[in-house]
């Protein structure tokens with residue numbers, strides 16, 4: 001089997017990425033999707049990558065204008081400049097805010113930019129990493145109806161009402177499952193509503209995943225796979241299927 005994937009990592013906010021890479025390597029989690037929440041985050045990641053700190057991790061990169069952030073005026077153009085250089089495997093994370101109150105001006109601009117980014121994803125046939133949780137999931141599903149030509153969509157670290165999860169799955173959208181499932185009944189219930197071939201495994205590192213754990217790291221994917229193999233066994237195992245799903249979603253173009 002290929003190395004395990006962590007499909008959602010924020011390299012630029014990780015406190016000790018080189019050590020995290022070593023720990024992930026020891027656990028066989030050697031394929032990471034580096035998600036940038038803004039053009040600035042993307043460039044910060046580029047500086048870190050140029051130092052070689054992720055060796056021997058392979059990675060693909062995504063960038064989008066995160067819906068919970070008040071972006072700089074030139075952020076949309078800066079995003080376009082990055083995409084025009086052809087080095088991104090997906091657009092994201094983009095979506096709707098759930099945790100932060102934005103001013104009307106910031107909210108409206110992010111809303112407008114969400115549509116523009118979705119249209120770019122459709123035109124360029126790039127997958128989309130979506131942040132739309134809780135009450136944001138349902139309106140996001142409505143917005144996505146306006147983009148029937150999107151190649152792939154993943155609702156990353158999804159928490160949402162059962163009907164919304166079922167609708168996402170029926171539309172063949174992927175769902176990001178995190179190590180929260182090890183201890184949270186809510187996430188176990190959600191997981192049982194998603195067909196196995198639509199599951200992507202992710203940590204959203206450095207976001208923490210269990211009570212009293214200060215931060216999350218990609219190596220936790222190995223423990224997540226062991227848990228899923230016991231919780232919901234598959235003939236070939238969750239390691240193999242989760243790798244296939246990730247490769248299919250992102251198209252393997254790792255560096």
Ligand SMILES: [Zn+2]
Pocket residue numbers: 008010035093204
């Ligand atoms: Zn994230």
